[in-house]
Amino acid sequence: MSSKGFASDAKIGAVGGLRVGVVGAGVMGSNHARVLAGLPGVTLVGIVDPLPEHRARATALAGCRAFASLEELFDEGVDAVTIAAPTHLHHEIALACIARNIHILVEKPVASTVEEGRDIVDAAKRAGVTLMVGHVERFNPAVAAIKQAISGEDILSIGITRVGPFPPRMSNVGVVIDLAVHDIDLIRWFTESDIVEVQPQLSSAVAEREDIALLQFRTASGVLAHINTNWLTPFKARSVTVATRGKYVMGDLLTRQVTECFGFKPDGSYSMRHLPVGHDEPLRAELLAFLDAVRTGNLPAVSGDEGVASLEIAIRCLEQPAKPAASAARKGPRRIAG
Numbered sequence: 001m002s003s004k005g006f007a008s009d010a011k012i013g014a015v016g017g018l019r020v021g022v023v024g025a026g027v028m029g030s031n032h033a034r035v036l037a038g039l040p041g042v043t044l045v046g047i048v049d050p051l052p053e054h055r056a057r058a059t060a061l062a063g064c065r066a067f068a069s070l071e072e073l074f075d076e077g078v079d080a081v082t083i084a085a086p087t088h089l090h091h092e093i094a095l096a097c098i099a100r101n102i103h104i105l106v107e108k109p110v111a112s113t114v115e116e117g118r119d120i121v122d123a124a125k126r127a128g129v130t131l132m133v134g135h136v137e138r139f140n141p142a143v144a145a146i147k148q149a150i151s152g153e154d155i156l157s158i159g160i161t162r163v164g165p166f167p168p169r170m171s172n173v174g175v176v177i178d179l180a181v182h183d184i185d186l187i188r189w190f191t192e193s194d195i196v197e198v199q200p201q202l203s204s205a206v207a208e209r210e211d212i213a214l215l216q217f218r219t220a221s222g223v224l225a226h227i228n229t230n231w232l233t234p235f236k237a238r239s240v241t242v243a244t245r246g247k248y249v250m251g252d253l254l255t256r257q258v259t260e261c262f263g264f265k266p267d268g269s270y271s272m273r274h275l276p277v278g279h280d281e282p283l284r285a286e287l288l289a290f291l292d293a294v295r296t297g298n299l300p301a302v303s304g305d306e307g308v309a310s311l312e313i314a315i316r317c318l319e320q321p322a323k324p325a326a327s328a329a330r331k332g333p334r335r336i337a338g
């Protein structure tokens, strides 16, 4: 390959803006490309995917060039890359980018294992490149409104529900790595504290991997939290409740309605109000935050260390093997295709 591959800091933000590429033209990567194509100060260099039909779909969606290999993208010269390839490839692709001093946003979860995640973090620190992890839920305006509402409050407990139907394509991970990792990150972010105790209950009712998870946590700051997640609900639901000493905050992450109860009186009465919530597309806000960190050299909104910490908790939840659900155990395991 050529010696191109990245632009030096001196070139970042120069005429034409940041040169950005996307790796993986699947569901997430195509969305990254669509959003990046519309951002000011960004030149979307192209998207990489080994599958011609995925390249064609992404090109149609984002109007950008597409490449069959990472090397071809490097040859064009890029300052930053977003990595939305399957999780088991994050490590290899991230290290290849870091070796060329290319700033990276890695989709969640940061890697398949904690060791691989730490490797990426260490390599990025050594090279001095920006590494951000794509915990996009932090950029959901409803989540931002909840975070603001509980700022400075004495948080007591958090409950998060993230349920829905089976994804159209089954990947090789269960609900804990696919879904709960979003909420593990939110619990750590809301409380600004590490999770120190984990009590997972997992079950595989239909899939080979866990498809129901009830996860309980205690943070170092003493907050109790739980996550209820599954792929057995016919509709999507995502909700967050936070109890603090002075407030009870309820947020629906899909309708983006956030309400707080406050002013508790000894007679049991209280006040209630809906909170203002923004309209930003979370992925757009996330990518803007990443590009801002690249341009300024400031710490990114979601650091590699935070991504690894959330992955570590998710993996601890999985250390207890999933049991078949009661009815499945009676009838024998039922597996889904793929």
Ligand SMILES: NC(=O)c1ccc[n+]([C@@H]2O[C@H](COP(=O)([O-])OP(=O)(O)OC[C@H]3O[C@@H](n4cnc5c(N)ncnc54)[C@H](O)[C@@H]3O)[C@@H](O)[C@H]2O)c1
Binding pocket: 023, 024, 025, 026, 027, 028, 029, 048, 049, 050, 051, 054, 083, 084, 085, 086, 087, 089, 107, 108, 109, 134, 135, 136
């Ligand atoms: N932040 C979120 O809310 C969110 C949501 C979904 C997925 N994700 C994450 O995004 C990543 C991708 O998930 P997805 O749902 O888009 O998967 P996907 O299967 O739709 O897409 C993955 C794409 O990567 C391509 N690919 C395979 N090998 C490659 C390689 N060597 N180089 C480049 N591309 C390669 C595949 O052909 C496919 O097009 C995963 O890490 C997943 O956990 C995050």
